Amino acid sequence: MKKHTRLFFFFCLSVNTIFAQGIFTKITQGNIVNTPADSRSVNWVDVNGDGWDDLFISTGPKIGQNNLIYINNQNGTFTALTNDLIVQDSSPSDGATFADADNDGDLDAFVVTWYGKPNFFYRNKGNGTFEHDTTVLTANFGTYSETTAWGDYDNDGLVDLYITNSEGSKRNLLYQNKGKNVFERITNDGWLNEMDASRCANWIDYDNDGDQDLFVTNESNQPNDLYRNDGKGQFTKITEGDLVESERGSMSASWGDVDNDGDFDVFIANADYFKEQDNQFFINNGNDTFTEVVSGAIVSDGGCSYGSAFGDVDNDGDLDLAVANGFCTGAMKTFLYLNDGQGSFQPVSESLDTPCSFGLAFGDYDNDGFLDLAVATCKNADASPLPTNLLYQNNGNQNNWLKINLKGTQSNTSAIGAKIKIKARINGKSIWQVREISAQSGYCGQNSLTAHFGLGKAKKVDEIVIEWPSGKRQILKKQKMNQQLNLVEK
Numbered sequence: 307m308k309k310h311t312r313l314f315f316f317f318c319l320s321v322n323t324i325f326a327q328g329i330f331t332k333i334t335q336g337n338i339v340n341t342p343a344d345s346r347s348v349n350w351v352d353v354n355g356d357g358w359d360d361l362f363i364s365t366g367p368k369i370g371q372n373n374l375i376y377i378n379n380q381n382g383t384f385t386a387l388t389n390d391l392i393v394q395d396s397s398p399s400d401g402a403t404f405a406d407a408d409n410d411g412d413l414d415a416f417v418v419t420w421y422g423k424p425n426f427f428y429r430n431k432g433n434g435t436f437e438h439d440t441t442v443l444t445a446n447f448g449t450y451s452e453t454t455a456w457g458d459y460d461n462d463g464l465v466d467l468y469i470t471n472s473e474g475s476k477r478n479l480l481y482q483n484k485g486k487n488v489f490e491r492i493t494n495d496g497w498l499n500e501m502d503a504s505r506c507a508n509w510i511d512y513d514n515d516g517d518q519d520l521f522v523t524n525e526s527n528q529p530n531d532l533y534r535n536d537g538k539g540q541f542t543k544i545t546e547g548d549l550v551e552s553e554r555g556s557m558s559a560s561w562g563d564v565d566n567d568g569d570f571d572v573f574i575a576n577a578d579y580f581k582e583q584d585n586q587f588f589i590n591n592g593n594d595t596f597t598e599v600v601s602g603a604i605v606s607d608g609g610c611s612y613g614s615a616f617g618d619v620d621n622d623g624d625l626d627l628a629v630a631n632g633f634c635t636g637a638m639k640t641f642l643y644l645n646d647g648q649g650s651f652q653p654v655s656e657s658l659d660t661p662c663s664f665g666l667a668f669g670d671y672d673n674d675g676f677l678d679l680a681v682a683t684c685k686n687a688d689a690s691p692l693p694t695n696l697l698y699q700n701n702g703n704q705n706n707w708l709k710i711n712l713k714g715t716q717s718n719t720s721a722i723g724a725k726i727k728i729k730a731r732i733n734g735k736s737i738w739q740v741r742e743i744s745a746q747s748g749y750c751g752q753n754s755l756t757a758h759f760g761l762g763k764a765k766k767v768d769e770i771v772i773e774w775p776s777g778k779r780q781i782l783k784k785q786k787m788n789q790q791l792n793l794v795e796k
Contacts, residue, residue: 329619329642329654330679330698337386338376338680342692345374345682347453347750348613350669351404351413354434356380357711359669359754363682363695364399368421372396374695377434382672392417392428392436399426401453401665403745403752405465406719408487413720413755416443418451418469425451425469442489443467443481450474455746457509457518458483458718460539461775465718465745470504470522478504478522482539497543502528506749509723510561511535511742512570513594516777518723523556523574523749530556530574534594548598549588555579556586558749562616562625563740565589565649568727570742572596573604575611575629575749582608582634589649603653604643610634611641614748617668617677620644621705621760623732623739627651632662632684640666640681640696647733661693662686665750670758675707675788676700677758682750706761709790712743716776717795720745725773726757730764761787 333339338361347364354360358378365371373393376384387393398421407414412430419425425444428436439445450473456465464483471478480498481489492498502524509518517535524530532550533541544550549572558575565571569590576583587604588596599605604627613630620626624645631638640660643651661683668677678700683693708728712721720743727740739759747753761767767787772780774795785791 328701331701333697333699336384338384338697339694341374342694343374344371344685344692345695346400346664346684347402347752348665348667348680348682349402349404349752350667350671350680350754351752352755353377353404353413353430355412358673359671359756360384360434361671361680362402362404362415363680364402364417364750366398366400366420367685368398370396370398373399373417378671387434390435391438395426397423397426400451401750403454403456405456405722405745407456407465407483409464409719411719416454416456416467418449418454420450420452420473422448422450422474424448439487442487444469444479452505453507453746453750455507455509456720456722457520457745458723458775459509459518459520459535461517461777463714463716463718463776465720465722468507468509468520470507472503472505472525476501476503478507495541497533497541500531502531505557506559506746508559508561508746509744510570511723511725512561512590514569516773521559521561521572523559525555525557527553527555529553530559547595549596552586552598554586555583557612558614560614560616560627560748561742564616564625564645566624566737566739567592568738568740571649573614573616573627575614577610577612577633580610580633580635582610584608585611585629602650604651607641607653609639609641612663612749613665613682613751615666615668615751615753616747617753618758618760619668619677619700620703621676621707621762622647623730623737623760623762628666628668628679630663630666630681631660632664633686634662638662660696662690663696665748667747667751667753669754670709670756672699673790674702675709676702706764706787708759708761708767708785708787709756710770711756711790711792712772713792713794714774714776715795716778717774720755721774721795723775727771727773728759728767729769730761730767732762732764736768756790
């Protein structure tokens with residue numbers, strides 16, 4: 307493979323417009339927010355292994371456009387990666403997912419395309435530059451793919467790959483990682499022959515049985531799909547309940563334990579093309595069923611919603627929510643909802659008017675313990691000018707925090723599917739919080755693989771429990787706050 311060099315465009319970040327009740331400040335200078343692009347996916351990923359999240363943004367007009375990677379300079383600034391294959395494909399890219407596919411210690415990328423074009427598998431060369439592997443996965447045929455997600459569904463220590471499609475054959479694709487750079491397409495299961503117009507895919511252990519289940523959103527007023535992992539590579543499609551029976555134009559799903567009861571709830575972003583459609587929110591009952599929330603702004607704000615992501619933006623010990631909106635008439639906004647601590651959400655009145663927006667994701671790019679937000683913007687119509695992407699720096703507050711980065715040994719190196727549970731006393735109550743490490747946190751979005759926890763005014767972390775995909779458990783007691791722990795599977 308020809309060696310590629312990196313040419314960097316340095317820029318400083320400057321700020322103005324404060325929004326969302328002082329939570330974020332909009333960045334207004336620098337290549338991230340001043341490069342016109344018809345963008346799709348947002349991924350906060352540490353591509354060079356220096357402990358600081360870099361930013362990948364895919365671009366997807368029909369005529370093709372190069373993707374974007376911005377390398378974190380560790381001082382609040384970024385440089386643009388150029389002259390590397392991952393930013394030179396000139397393809398109509400859509401979703402993307404990063405994980406260590408070959409367990410060699412760095413993050414590899416899979417980027418999907420639409421318009422019947424081949425998808426792209428990029429192997430990290432260990433220094434944050436990439437080579438294009440044309441021999442595996444979907445390299446030999448074209449797809450109309452929306453997004454993709456790495457997840458170790460068979461708990462063998464290797465991340466597998468699921469790809470959604472919304473046109474063409476419409477059959478979604480599952481590839482089992484066999485190791486040694488070999489992937490096998492799984493085709494002998496009936497659930498892989500469905501013909502829905504699928505958008506988002508989430509690997510998530512919704513039933514807390516230790517393996518990753520799969521949730522797929524479908525547009526065109528088709529029900530969404532929940533596949534329960536029964537072990538040994540077998541899945542059962544769940545066909546009853548509000549979660550899988552309602553018919554909407556579902557674009558995104560984001561899973562998170564919003565009520566801190568130990569299981570994962572789900573928000574679903576909906577859109578009818580250039581027509582508003584209310585979003586949905588389902589509470590996990592912990593018994594393989596879900597209850598739909600039918601009142602409140604989070605399910606009545608309308609919008610043409612696409613990307614979504616959970617994150618504790620105010621570090622108060624519960625998950626908040628951001629939602630992107632696009633391909634709609636009139637003004638569009640990025641919705642921001644703050645969790646009241648009981649799993650109910652209040653809209654932030656100063657949510658930002660934006661161009662057409664697609665994916666979004668949270669990551670702490672300045673390592674100050676507070677989650678920042680990046681939003682991919684897109685052309686709302688063929689005649690629309692190319693917009694520029696959005697970056698919001700978290701202003702922080704006096705609340706405490708903890709960040710945890712995992713490295714698997716028996717489990718996959720990226721620790722995809724691992725659960726992190728922490729206990730701390732917040733507002734006079736002993737509270738457990740949980741995160742599951744995921745390579746897709748919403749449609750066309752990947753939050754940082756470094757798990758982030760807000761702790762409010764807690765004085766310490768009483769206990770940390772790591773549940774690895776391998777089945778191993780690690781327990782740490784009485785940890786200090788306002789630090790990042792880097793933990794290796796033992």
